[in-house]
Amino acid sequence: MRFVNAGGRAALLVDGLVYDLAELSGGDIPGSPMEVVTDHWDRALVLHETGAFGGGAPVEDVHLGPPVPAPHSVFAIGMNYRKHAVEAGLDVRPIPAVFTKFPSSLTGPYDRVVLPQGEGTTDWEAELAFVVGDGGRNIRARDALDHVRGFTVAQDISERFVQMAASNQFSLGKSFDTFCPMGPAIVTLDELENPHDLRITCRVNDVLVQDESTADMIVDIPHLIELLSSVMTLSQGDVCLTGTPSGVGFGRTPPVYLNPGDVVETTIEGVGTMRNVCVAEADLDAPDSG
Secondary structure (H helix, E strand, C coil): CEEEEECCEEEEEECCEEEEHHHHCCCCCCCCHHHHHHHCHHHHHHHHHHCCCCCCEEHHHCCEECCCCCCCCEEEEECCEHHHHHHCCCCCCCCCEEEECCHHHEECCCCCEEECCCCCCEECCEEEEEEECCCECCCCHHHHHHHEEEEEEEECCEEHHHHHCCCCCHHHHCCCCCCEEEEEEEECHHHCCCCCCCEEEEEECCEEEEEEEHHHECCCHHHHHHHHHHHCCECCCCEEECCCCCCCHHHCCCCCCCCCCCEEEEEECCCEEEEEEEEEHHHHHCCCCC
């Protein structure tokens, strides 16, 4: 199943068409994406399995928002790809860095990324994210995938100057508004041949800057769930970005950062593609010259 947030409505994406779940179910399933993700997921799965769809809209005619628009928590994992740790000059460690991105940073898979004024060190980080289904504490790795709704594409956009200030403020530097594009869909595990070996790429202005398999992860998704749930209770609809591969801007010589007009395209094999255009915050506040 591919679940989307279609203009603020819970929907299914099937063969390029978007179907409103409330309409398909005759009102049995609510229209709120968060309600479906947290409380009505099984109903959506059953409806999807019937395959009796009608009245869909072409996906290109629909505005897709983040499929989980208001999660309780957005976790993110740092230095969780071996080659990325090498480019950052850091040792590979058994416990990765864990931080949060504030949910207010979420935006849609084709929405604009707003570059904040005054810094000029905004970077890209392509990431595979998972969405928590049944939460809880002390989930064992062997059972962890039973607690996953599915996977989605994400970008951990990062303002490096703010991130590295004051002994590293990862959550602050990575939580500007629009700094977490996510989507286009939550894809259930049965749609993927091997969820532990997916090609992940990022292109900036059509130039390939990241290209790796998720098999390069240091700590895989089941063990990330085991780690997180050993500390806190995971909730339905929580999102976790699982780390980025090598090829980020600050790891280059000299460093390369995003500029207004840049186009960031993020693709994960079998999961989907996002395309986000960067705009300057100052331009959003400028008076209309027309």
